[in-house]
Amino acid sequence: MKQLVSKLKGDKGIWSFVALLALFSFMPVFSASSNLAYLGHGTGNTLGYLVKHLGHIGCGFLIIYYVHKVPYHYFRSISKWLLPIVWGVLAITMIKGTVIGGANASRWLQIPVVGISFQPSAFAAVVLFVYVSRYLSKTRQEPIDFVASLKELWLPVFVTLIFILPSNFSTTALIFSMIIMLVFIGKYPLKYIGFIIGMGVLSLTFFILVAKAFPDAFKNRVHTWESRVESFFNDKPGEDDYQIEKAKIAIASGKIYGLGPGKSVQKNFLPQSSSDFIFAIIVEEYGLIGGLGVLALYLLLLFRFVIASHKAKTMFGKLVVVGLGFPMIFQAMINMAVAVELLPVTGQTLPLISSGGTSIWMTCIALGIIIGVTKKDEEIEEEMKVAAKREEALQKLIDAELASGEENSDNYSIEDKAANPMDAVLNK
Incomplete structure (x- = not known):
């Protein structure tokens, strides 16, 4: 074990918190998978879901290990060349994507050789954050030409988001808001940021109007967005009310200490108990203490990201840690907020805890790059x-x-x- 730990370079705090979140995930995933095990006349055996989650986590840590071995500055050029490939994959997903979980738009792409489905938007987010960090670090020492930035920075951003928006508004909004945060940290002029936000709002409005005027022209989820927002603000019954009510019952049942591991009742009624609403199951089984403990782990991980960004020797390193690390924590906060009905239902998973290969693997790629930044800084310090x-x-x-x-x-x-x-x- 000591030899294995000695081979892990980079910020040991990040390694530790990631490992704790991953280890803890096995208990709620194993418990919450019971409804999936019985679905479709199943046998009720949740062991298969536990083994599957173990495979996802195991592959995820292998991804972190091998990605953190790659010098992080290599990703500057890789992101530029990967963007056109990402657009092609997103376009194929829009046309021939797989519908999973009853969604009325395609989010997943099936790989026929290995029989695995993955969500390209998650990979697109990682590539886009690295690309934006690359651009900002390149122009840091030079006055920013707004017209040139429209072509080099914002055109790739909006093209990527246009491909994601019809099937996944919450992911699009999360990526856009995190990019705005990233360019603000990267000292992009405020007056230009305001203009870009206005363009984003107008583009979204135009998309919604076109989708409502021509509902059968292309696959979209505008109707779902409207129903969720109306249900959240006006207490109007919607298709997601059932899940929210069951989630609130689960959280209320947990009280301070919870019902105990595996003793959740609402896991049998929540359709997305092992993914979108797993936080509600955690609170039901482990109580307020368990819920606050998970929240504390994410906040500690955020704290390590801030330290890693501060210690990074290059501007690209600083920005890539912020660009890849902060969205991970914000996604976790959104998932928790949905479970307690502070936000409308978004479909965002709880990073490193929710079941699902794509979410775990893309998170691990981001973590590998972040740890690679801290590894390089350690090497520089050792040389000094x-x-x-x-x-x-x-x-x-x-x-x-x-x-x-x-x-x-x-x-x-x-x-x-x-x-x-x-x-x-x-x-x-």
Whole structure:
């Protein structure tokens, strides 16, 4: 175990909190999968779902390990070349995507060879955040030309979001808001940010009007968005009221200490108990203490992200930590807020805890890049410490030579004479 831990480079705090969240996830996922096990005349055996989740988590940690080995500055160029590929995959998903869970628009793409479905929008978000960080770090030392930024920065952003919007408004809104936060941190002029936000609002309004005027022209979820917002603000009965009511019952039943692991009642009635509403099951089984404990882990992870961003030696490193780390925490907050009815139903999962391969793997790619940034900083610090030791050893030898009154030889310098003794000092 010690040898394995010694091979893990980067911020040990991030590694620890990620491992704690992943380990904790097995208990609520195993418990909450019972309704899925009985669905469609199933046997009720949840062991298969536990093994599947174990596979997702195991593959996720392998992804983190191998991604954090890659020098993070490589992702600057990779993001630029991946964007057109992402657009192509998103376009295919819009046309031939798979409908899962009764959604009225396609979000998933089936890989025929391995029989795996994944959600391309999650991968697109990771690539887009890295691309925006690349642009901001490149233009940091130069005055920003707004017209040029429209082409180099905002055109790729809006093209990506246009592909995601028809099937997933919540993901589109989350990505757009996080990009606005990222460009603000990257010192993009405020007056330009205001203009971009206005463009985003107008574009969304135009899309909704076109979708309502031509409802059969293309797949979209505008009707679902409207019903969820109306239900949330006007107490109007909607299709998601059943889930919200069951989630609130689960949270109320948990009280302070919870019903105990595996003793949830509402998991048998919540359709998305192991994914979208898993936080409600956590509170029901582990009580307020368990819910606050999960919240604390995410906040501690956010704290480590802030520290990692502050310590990063390059502007790209700082921005990529913020761009990939903060959306992860905001997604968790949104999931919890939906469970307690602070926000309308969004369909956002709880990172590293909810079941689902795509969500876990894309989160792990982001974590691998973030840890790669902290790993590079550790390597720089180690090199500086070694250099400082060498300089200190050399200075001691020079002082010793001066104190003994020995004169320097004409054929070689003190540095040459001290080469071997200095190595001996360093070895101590």
